[in-house]
Amino acid sequence: MEFKSLPFKSSYYTTTSNIAEDFYNPVLEIATSYDRVSGYFSSKALSLYARGLQGLIKNGGQMRLIISQDISEEDFGLIKAGYDLREKLANTLLTQLDESLNIEEKVNFHNLAHLIALRKVEIKIGFKTAGIFHSKFGLCEDAAGNIIYFTGSNNETKAAIENNFESFDITASWLTSPFDMQKIIQARQEFDNLWNDKAQQYNIFIKEINDVIKQKIITYDKGRLILNPEMLVDDALILSIHEEQLFLEDNLTSYKISTKDLAIKRLEPYLDDDYPNFKNDLTYVEMTEVIKLLTKYANRKKFNFIVSNDLSTYLEQQAYWIEERSKYALLLKSQDAQILERFEEFKLIVSKELHRPLRDKQMWSAFYMQQMKKSANFSVPGAGKTSMIYGVFAYLNSPSINAVDRIVMIGPKNSFLAWKLEFAENFGPNKVLSLLDIHDEESPAIQLEINSLRKNLILINYESLQKYEKILCDIIDERTMLVFDEVHKIKGVRSKRAQVAKKIATRPVYKYVLTGTPIPNTYEDIFNFLNILYTDEYKKFFNFKVSELKDPDVLKIEKINQKLYPFFWRTTKTELEVPAANPDDIIRVPANHLEQEIIELLYKKYAGNPLHLYIRLIQASTNPYLLLKAINHIEMYGEENKTNWFNNFDNDVITFTEEEIQKIRQVKTTSKFSAAIELATELNEEGKQALIWCMFVNTIDKVYAELKAKGIRAAVIYGSTPQQEREKIIEAFKRREIDVLITNPHTLAESVSLHHTCHDAIYLEYSFNLTHMLQSRDRIHRLGLKENDYTQYYYFMLEGQENGRNTIDEKIYDRLKEKEQRMLDAIEGGQLMPDPEVDYTEILELFK
Numbered sequence: 001m002e003f004k005s006l007p008f009k010s011s012y013y014t015t016t017s018n019i020a021e022d023f024y025n026p027v028l029e030i031a032t033s034y035d036r037v038s039g040y041f042s043s044k045a046l047s048l049y050a051r052g053l054q055g056l057i058k059n060g061g062q063m064r065l066i067i068s069q070d071i072s073e074e075d076f077g078l079i080k081a082g083y084d085l086r087e088k089l090a091n092t093l094l095t096q097l098d099e100s101l102n103i104e105e106k107v108n109f110h111n112l113a114h115l116i117a118l119r120k121v122e123i124k125i126g127f128k129t130a131g132i133f134h135s136k137f138g139l140c141e142d143a144a145g146n147i148i149y150f151t152g153s154n155n156e157t158k159a160a161i162e163n164n165f166e167s168f169d170i171t172a173s174w175l176t177s178p179f180d181m182q183k184i185i186q187a188r189q190e191f192d193n194l195w196n197d198k199a200q201q202y203n204i205f206i207k208e209i210n211d212v213i214k215q216k217i218i219t220y221d222k223g224r225l226i227l228n229p230e231m232l233v234d235d236a237l238i239l240s241i242h243e244e245q246l247f248l249e250d251n252l253t254s255y256k257i258s259t260k261d262l263a264i265k266r267l268e269p270y271l272d273d274d275y276p277n278f279k280n281d282l283t284y285v286e287m288t289e290v291i292k293l294l295t296k297y298a299n300r301k302k303f304n305f306i307v308s309n310d311l312s313t314y315l316e317q318q319a320y321w322i323e324e325r326s327k328y329a330l331l332l333k334s335q336d337a338q339i340l341e342r343f344e345e346f347k348l349i350v351s352k353e354l355h356r357p358l359r360d361k362q363m364w365s366a367f368y369m370q371q372m373k374k375s376a377n378f379s380v381p382g383a384g385k386t387s388m389i390y391g392v393f394a395y396l397n398s399p400s401i402n403a404v405d406r407i408v409m410i411g412p413k414n415s416f417l418a419w420k421l422e423f424a425e426n427f428g429p430n431k432v433l434s435l436l437d438i439h440d441e442e443s444p445a446i447q448l449e450i451n452s453l454r455k456n457l458i459l460i461n462y463e464s465l466q467k468y469e470k471i472l473c474d475i476i477d478e479r480t481m482l483v484f485d486e487v488h489k490i491k492g493v494r495s496k497r498a499q500v501a502k503k504i505a506t507r508p509v510y511k512y513v514l515t516g517t518p519i520p521n522t523y524e525d526i527f528n529f530l531n532i533l534y535t536d537e538y539k540k541f542f543n544f545k546v547s548e549l550k551d552p553d554v555l556k557i558e559k560i561n562q563k564l565y566p567f568f569w570r571t572t573k574t575e576l577e578v579p580a581a582n583p584d585d586i587i588r589v590p591a592n593h594l595e596q597e598i599i600e601l602l603y604k605k606y607a608g609n610p611l612h613l614y615i616r617l618i619q620a621s622t623n624p625y626l627l628l629k630a631i632n633h634i635e636m637y638g639e640e641n642k643t644n645w646f647n648n649f650d651n652d653v654i655t656f657t658e659e660e661i662q663k664i665r666q667v668k669t670t671s672k673f674s675a676a677i678e679l680a681t682e683l684n685e686e687g688k689q690a691l692i693w694c695m696f697v698n699t700i701d702k703v704y705a706e707l708k709a710k711g712i713r714a715a716v717i718y719g720s721t722p723q724q725e726r727e728k729i730i731e732a733f734k735r736r737e738i739d740v741l742i743t744n745p746h747t748l749a750e751s752v753s754l755h756h757t758c759h760d761a762i763y764l765e766y767s768f769n770l771t772h773m774l775q776s777r778d779r780i781h782r783l784g785l786k787e788n789d790y791t792q793y794y795y796f797m798l799e800g801q802e803n804g805r806n807t808i809d810e811k812i813y814d815r816l817k818e819k820e821q822r823m824l825d826a827i828e829g830g831q832l833m834p835d836p837e838v839d840y841t842e843i844l845e846l847f848k
Contacts, residue, residue: 001030003146004174012152013167019154020048027148028052031140032061035191037126038156039134041067045156057120059143065123065156066194066206068133126194126206133204136168137187147173149184205233233306239294240308246270246278246287255303263297283543284318287311318541325372329566332368343367346395353394355428358387359783361575366391368569374511374533376487378832379571381516381775382578382755382782386418388571389483389512390426396481396510397431397456404481404510408458408472410501411485413439415751416459417727419485423457433457438464439723445471462489465500472504480508486750487513490528493546498528505532516778517771518568519834523549523560526832533567561831572827573783581781581791586813587679588797589672596801598624598664603805605656614808614843621798621807622765623699624667628656634719635696635744669706672798672809676764677706679794684712684739689758692742693776695765703742703764714740718747733758745772748779755782755791763795768812768842770819808846815842 006026012019028034029052046053056063115121126133137151152168171183193199197206237257238249250257257264259275270290272279282290291307298305331339346367351357358366365388369375379385389407396403409419416437423433436455441447448468452458452475460468476482482505484490490498505511513529527546531538542563548556591599598620606613612631619626656664669677676692683690694700700716707714715729715738726748732738736757749772758780766773781791795813800806826833 001142002144003027003030003140003142003148003172006030008148008170008172008175011167011169014165019166023150024049025052027140029055030059030142031056032059032143033141034061034063034138035140035195036064036138036156037066037135037191037194038138039068039136041065041123041156053115057115062119063115063121064195065121066126066191067123067156068126124195124206124208126204128203128205137191139184139187139191145173147184147188149173149187151187200234233304236304236306237294237298238306238308239291239311241287241311241314244314245280246282246290246311248276248278250276252303255301261297263293263300266293281539283539283541284315285543287315326566329368329372329375332364332371333566333569335364339371342371346370349398349400350391350394353398353430354391354426355430356387356426358391359384359576361571362388363391365569365571366395369512370395370510372567373509376513376515376518376529376533376568377570378515378518378568380573380827381750381778382753383516383571383573383576384783385514385516386422386485387426389514390422392510392512393481394427394431403479405479406452406456406458407481407483408460408476409483409485410460410462410465411483412489412750413461413463413723414726414748415485416461416723417730418751418753419457419459431456435459438468444468448472448475462497465504466496469500469503472500476504477507478509482508482511484511484513484529484532485515487515487529487532488517488519488525490532491525493524493527498531501528502531502535506535516775519832522834523552523557523832525834526560526564564832565830568832570827570830573781576783578781578783579785579787579789579791581777581793585792585794586797587675587794588799588810589675590799591801591804591807592671593801594663594667595620595624595670595798596804598627598667599800599805599807601660601663602627610843610847614846617808618765618767618812619696620670621809622670622673622694623696623702624664624670625702626696626698627664628661629698632696669702670798672796673702673764676762676794676796677703677710680707680740680762681710681712683760688760689733689736689738690740691754691758691761691780692740693745693761693763693766694742695744695767697744699765700742700744707740707742712740713738714742717741717743719744721747730754745769745776749775752779753782753784755780755785755789759790760792761794763793766795766809766812766816768815770816770823773816774820774823811846 009017009022012023017023028049031052034056053063116123126135136154137149140148140150148170149172150168150170152166154164154166154168171180173181173184176184194204194206199206234251235253236251238251240247240249257275264275267275267290270278270282270286278290294305335343343364347363350363350366362384365377365379369377369388370392377385377388379388393404393407395401397405409415411419416439420433420435420437423431427433434455434457436447436451436458438444438448438458438460444464445468448458448471458475460472465472484501490501492498511533513533515529518529519525523544524546527544527549530542530544534542544560549560552560599617602613602616602620606616615631616627680690680692692703694703697718700718704714704716715733717726717729721729729738729741730752733741733754734757741754741758761777761780763776777793785791795809797809797813798807799810823833
């Protein structure tokens with residue numbers, strides 16, 4: 001039987017024909033060969049022309065398919081299984097088709113593998129390194145040499161045959177004119193060239209399935225086969241990417257790469273041990289550098305170097321994310337007209353949700369954070385960062401948005417009270433506080449597990465992070481707004497606290513870090529908060545190496561600030577129109593004769609040891625009793641601010657004679673100490689509250705005793721004061737039930753607002769630590785001060801007598817003001833500038 005016996009149409013449309021029954025089955029039943037090029041393929045198509053395929057096979061025929069790489073994982077598995085099975089069978093185990101292929105029964109998916117194994121179906125994959133392989137035509141031939149050529153929109157898929165609107169035209173060799181016969185001749189030549197991979201000059205490549213398999217370049221996305229087709233190009237070095245790791249395929253025949261080549265040596269920073277194995281954490285910047293090096297190498301050695309489409313796309317996506325997020329952030333920070341409509345929509349919802357309205361600058365800050373989803377807020381202490389965060393929460397938790405259910409705030413214990421009070425003040429009757437305070441619960445772990453989903457504010461202190469790590473990872477989810485307050489408390493790049501903080505921050509969509517002192521020591525401080533905020537994105541964009549951040553040069557500092565600027569918000573007190581503080585009141589108190597003798601004694605005893613002399617002179621100016629005790633660095637700076645050179649305090653072996661000890665004990669209170677008590681008494685008589693800042697616990701207790709003896713209502717807070725007691729004292733102070741509060745900076749210099757009732761702060765003991773000074777000043781100089789409110793700071797200094805040695809109070813103060821001005825200049829310039837920790841060099845300069 002020949003094709004000539006069949007009734008044919010010149011064109012077939014799915015709207016007027018049953019393509020399987022009218023064309024495929026009758027043609028293939030007679031055919032002895034079927035050659036097909038199809039952009040898309042599905043093994044399900046075989047079931048629709050199973051009868052015709054059975055005839056083709058009975059006729060001793062063969063089906064040859066060239067398909068594109070767009071193929072399902074299931075079908076690719078069947079094809080691969082068929083070629084694997086062919087190797088095992090070696091044409092000996094099976095001599096005929098499986099029984100399920102007989103007569104009218106469908107050829108099911110799994111029979112495709114058997115057809116391939118028996119060489120009844122051959123499949124190759126066609127691709128282009130640019131563009132897509134999308135050709136569609138077929139050739140059928142019978143035993144008499146009659147040929148049918150068809151071309152059109154139809155693919156070799158079940159949908160194309162059965163469901164889609166498709167059409168194709170046919171040309172029959174026995175019915176055609178010499179002109180149309182050229183279509184058949186050209187189609188035959190085209191197919192043979194493709195099948196034999198002879199179209200590479202047209203950027204078309206055809207590969208055996210086994211060639212594809214052996215390249216190890218197969219991945220799947222949503223059940224579809226994904227190939228890097230460039231990896232199959234002959235005589236080329238191909239760079240591609242898989243799971244964000246670079247890899248090379250060396251198909252070169254014109255050049256042999258040697259690991260001794262200079263270009264390969266230059267790749268070493270990006271390699272994991274040996275060429276060609278790349279590190280698995282290269283950033284897009286580093287990947288771009290690898291491409292530049294290999295491109296130069298290929299041009300010099302005259303070989304073909306290809307960057308895969310996948311890698312090019314990946315790099316474009318990374319660059320797009322960085323560029324677009326940075327650009328959008330700058331639009332937000334500049335309050336560009338393009339985003340005003342969104343801002344007004346945000347403002348409308350927030351204003352409706354909050355009881356106490358945000359100021360315009362605070363509203364913009366809240367809008368910026370909500371739009372960015374993850375960002376830092378470096379507004380100066382006292383600018384209302386907590387209120388800004390509640391503005392974000394008001395929007396995200398509103399009924400119309402409904403994006404988050406709760407805030408989990410990680411911060412110092414001192415901040416808890418402010419978060420509770422600010423919630424009430426910001427939301428008023430509009431939202432009821434449902435609180436879980438880790439310190440108020442008898443069984444915190446159980447409460448976190450059972451009740452966290454019913455709370456809208458959960459407060460966790462930094463010291464509890466490790467203890468509750470597993471529970472926090474469970475409860476902090478996509479509907480949690482995660483906030484790290486005073487994020488500079490997360491110290492040490494490899495510290496356990498830093499690792500836990502990063503781990504619990506992986507799931508939230510909205511996460512924020514807050515601090516008024518983003519870089520308290522060195523640029524290394526930014527490493528932790530950037531990794532908390534951006535996790536995987538850190539390496540893709542910022543990728544500051546810790547070694548680079550420790551001591552960057554001027555150019556590196558500029559680059560760091562340039563990258564950081566779009567990703568943080570900073571509001572100053574000037575922008576919020578907080579009334580300026582009065583100039584500092586410097587109160588110099590002359591040392592008496594006995595105090596001068598002690599000063600001279602210290603310079604003699606600690607000659608050659610400036611570190612100890614520095615501490616001892618601070619003590620001698622207020623509380624000489626401390627000279628007889630070992631130096632406690634924790635009292636000065638707090639446990640978290642301990643630095644390596646503090647260990648030198650443990651070597652304080654200077655001993656005083658009995659006579660010298662008696663002389664020291666004679667000074668019960670110094671002139672400076674007495675003057676500060678006198679000022680506190682005067683302020684009290686004027687009906688004013690006062691805050692007294694000291695460093696040493698013994699000095700705090702001594703001030704407290706003096707004031708109590710005068711009938712002044714005083715209270716103390718330092719490190720050992722329990723959290724609940726601290727909160728009671730602060731609340732009592734705000735209610736004016738306490739007249740004077742005595743404390744130290746590393747205990748109470750953060751997250752406490754005392755400005756509504758207290759406007760005077762006395763500095764009795766202070767050090768080189770600028771962060772402590774600035775934060776302590778901000779306890780009474782904050783947003784919320786009335787226009788006619790004043791803020792006054794008093795710095796007491798003990799001065800040596802004429803022709804005698806001096807204390808260091810004034811030198812410390814002058815140095816602090818220099819640091820403060822440098823920081824203010826940086827803020828005005830939109831930069832982040834570190835406040836270097838007190839170091840030995842700085843102390844040495846005191847005694848030059």
